[in-house]
Amino acid sequence: ETGVTQTPRHLVMGMTNKKSLKCEQHLGHNAMYWYKQSAKKPLELMFVYSLEERVENNSVPSRFSPECPNSSHLFLHLHTLQPEDSALYLCASSQLAGGSYNEQFFGPGTRLTVL
Amino acid sequence: GQNIDQPTEMTATEGAIVQINCTYQTSGFNGLFWYQQHAGEAPTFLSYNVLDGLEEKGRFSSFLSRSKGYSYLLLKELQMKDSASYLCAVVDSNYQLIWGAGTKLIIKP
Numbered sequence: 001e002t003g004v005t006q007t008p009r010h011l012v013m014g015m016t017n018k019k020s021l022k023c024e025q026h027l028g029h030n031a032m033y034w035y036k037q038s039a040k041k042p043l044e045l046m047f048v049y050s051l052e053e054r055v056e057n058n059s060v061p062s063r064f065s066p067e068c069p070n071s072s073h074l075f076l077h078l079h080t081l082q083p084e085d086s087a088l089y090l091c092a093s094s095q096l097a098g099g100s101y102n103e104q105f106f107g108p109g110t111r112l113t114v115l
Numbered sequence: 116g117q118n119i120d121q122p123t124e125m126t127a128t129e130g131a132i133v134q135i136n137c138t139y140q141t142s143g144f145n146g147l148f149w150y151q152q153h154a155g156e157a158p159t160f161l162s163y164n165v166l167d168g169l170e171e172k173g174r175f176s177s178f179l180s181r182s183k184g185y186s187y188l189l190l191k192e193l194q195m196k197d198s199a200s201y202l203c204a205v206v207d208s209n210y211q212l213i214w215g216a217g218t219k220l221i222i223k224p
Contacts, residue, residue: 004157040123042214043202090157101145101206106157 002026004107006091012113015081021110023074023091031096032074033104034066037088049074050096081114088112117141119215121203126221127193135188135201135218143208149177149188150202152217158202161188190220198222 004025013019025032034046048056049068063085065077074091088111092104120138127133139147146165150158164170164179164186176189190197203215 040216042119042216043204045212101210101212103148103160103163104212106159108155108157111155 004091004093004105006089006107006110008110009108010111010113012115013078013081014115015083017081018077018079020078021076021089021091021112023076023107025072025074025091025093025105025107027093027095027105029093029095029105030071031094032068032071033092033094034074034076035090035092037090037109043090047076078112081112083114086112086114117207117213119203119205119213121201121215121218123216124219124221126223127190129193129195129222129224131193132189132191133193133220135190135203135220137186137188137203137215139184139186139203139205139213139215141184141205141207141213144181145206145208145210147177147179147186147206148202148204148212149186150204151199152202153199161201193222195222195224 007022031050033048036044045058046060047066052068063080067075088109090109091107094104095102118140148163149161151161152158162177164177167179169178174191179186200217200219202217205213
């Protein structure tokens, strides 16, 4: 496997279900990100992990819970979601360098539908 | 507030040239990215500009004017496979990436 992978690619869940999205990066990067992408809207940054520590949480509802067990893996745990949470969830990784910004590499995303 | 503006949708003809504009108002500036995203796929990196001027990379070029808060992506010799969304993103003073909503480019034969 190369690059950034995400599973599952598609997920349909009810509002009372609990599910998890998985992301894995094979690039040796030290930062990972979760984004939400809704139609015709800018990418919304949800969470950022740097060196496995969460550094940013952009006021995301508690029904989304991230987990970063190591620098290569990132999870997004979902519970009691709402229909408006239906979107494409993208994972990305990058190499952090002090005082500069490196491009982010994205996974293919998980298309989530909440019924 | 911080804002990135780009057209929602554009249409162009195969073999032609198209310019996709991006204007931004952000708290500081540490570079601007262009990404391409085909439907149902991951965004992929196209270009990064941090200094004023034109950066050329094959059929694609990206231009930046920091004084005007303006960038464009120029695509030449359009091919059907160039049909995609093009995302503009700016790195602000806190090294946060601010994203535009993307421009959907439709290429017609």
